[in-house]
Amino acid sequence: AQSVTQLDSHVSVSEGTPVLLRCNYSSSYSPSLFWYVQHPNKGLQLLLKYTSAATLVKGINGFEAEFKKSETSFHLTKPSAHMSDAAEYFCVVSVSDYKLSFGAGTTVTVRA
Amino acid sequence: DVKVTQSSRYLVKRTGEKVFLECVQDMDHENMFWYRQDPGLGLRLIYFSYDVKMKEKGDIPEGYSVSREKKERFSLILESASTNQTSMYLCASTPGRGGSPLHFGNGTRLTVT
Numbered sequence: 001a002q003s004v005t006q007l008d009s010h011v012s013v014s015e016g017t018p019v020l021l022r023c024n025y026s027s028s029y030s031p032s033l034f035w036y037v038q039h040p041n042k043g044l045q046l047l048l049k050y051t052s053a054a055t056l057v058k059g060i061n062g063f064e065a066e067f068k069k070s071e072t073s074f075h076l077t078k079p080s081a082h083m084s085d086a087a088e089y090f091c092v093v094s095v096s097d098y099k100l101s102f103g104a105g106t107t108v109t110v111r112a
Numbered sequence: 113d114v115k116v117t118q119s120s121r122y123l124v125k126r127t128g129e130k131v132f133l134e135c136v137q138d139m140d141h142e143n144m145f146w147y148r149q150d151p152g153l154g155l156r157l158i159y160f161s162y163d164v165k166m167k168e169k170g171d172i173p174e175g176y177s178v179s180r181e182k183k184e185r186f187s188l189i190l191e192s193a194s195t196n197q198t199s200m201y202l203c204a205s206t207p208g209r210g211g212s213p214l215h216f217g218n219g220t221r222l223t224v225t
Contacts, residue, residue: 043216
């Protein structure tokens, strides 16, 4: 069965330093993968989506993710963190035409 | 922009009550979903609907039912609320099928006492 594992439940970075959020997936075929962000008291917002067109995917707000089939990973990065990046981030894999499987989430804290 | 509106931001209900959570989307999306979100567990799918009057169980349907009488509205029903249903409930919608991104509402935080 398709699933995702987010390797860090919490990441703390200083403003202006890089951010790395790690995600591994398991899938019996080439999956569709997503990263979503949830700011406090808000719903989830799509950051980016991988659907096999290119292994490096650029998203909104300066985020990008790289699909590595050999490592079954889909890590999310940003070169320079901003205070507004403080949020919870979810890695998601498409299980079927209608169903998605969500990781447990990574909470990002940004220190001034 | 797609707007998914959940009727209540916060709800407090008593054990045994019948609870209705309402969700409306304004972009004529075929598919609608109800998730619950709990710390450390991510989002878990309760039910989804791919057409009016159609519904499918998700991963945790026990204790819940749904109704979709109109395309834009998807209701989640807790038949007899219990304390273990205290959670954040998120509604989402997508057009078509095959990996389309979800559009989420802002959530309803339900507390059952």
